[in-house]
Amino acid sequence: MDIELATTALKALAHETRLRVYRRLVQAGKGGLCVADLAAELDTEANGSFSFHLKELSRAGLIASRQEGRFIFYIADYPAMNDLLGYLTEHCCAGLPCGEQQHACTPTEKA
Amino acid sequence: MDIELATTALKALAHETRLRVYRRLVQAGKGGLCVADLAAELDTEANGSFSFHLKELSRAGLIASRQEGRFIFYIADYPAMNDLLGYLTEHCCAGLPCGEQQHACTPTEKA
DNA sequence: TCCATATTTATAGAATAATCGAAATGATGA
């Protein structure tokens, strides 16, 4: 993780719609959600603006997509998330013990 | 943590200068660093632009300040950081076991 | 008091990002 990648990811998350999309996908697990369902759940429309935000999250490497018939499913990229969180807290607290724990979230096959 | 606070924090971090400041302060521990030292370490200048970025991080609740003589020390707000990280990963992976660990970083008195 | 240092505030212009509506693409089933 370098600083450019990190700011791109943070910028992508720094928007209400995108943050809600991302959190919902993180919660959805490995199966992901298709655009229409995602929009419905977040009480918004699957229009140009929504598509733009999905692309921003994709571009930042935070989510990926997969086509299934005429639906496109988006899925959270868990390793990318863990990298970002790790980057924020790296070498914290001047090396003194502070109860630091690396965050880890690696979904199982079933999820 | 609500979504507005979260986007404010992420927006604050989504800038190269501010992210570098923040990471440096997280690493500095409870003592923090004064503006001039911070700027020197990050190879930038303690000018209006730098001050603006510090204020953005402050406004977002990510850092705090304390005056000591004519120096102002900035300090990372660790609980705020932990709240933000927790917010991003809340209820991840559809409730299935995924090795999730809450991040925790609570500096000791000495730090 | 006067000066130097540390930091912030103010303001304006430049750069970036967000929103909207309409048109375009691509997959599916009748």
Next chain:
DNA sequence: TCATCATTTCGATTATTCTATAAATATGGA
């Protein structure tokens, strides 16, 4: 093939954020 649904692309407009510069405030020392 045609109509339809799901989604993206494009272009214009508006809003937000960044940078730079100068001036202002506050502190401590001569």
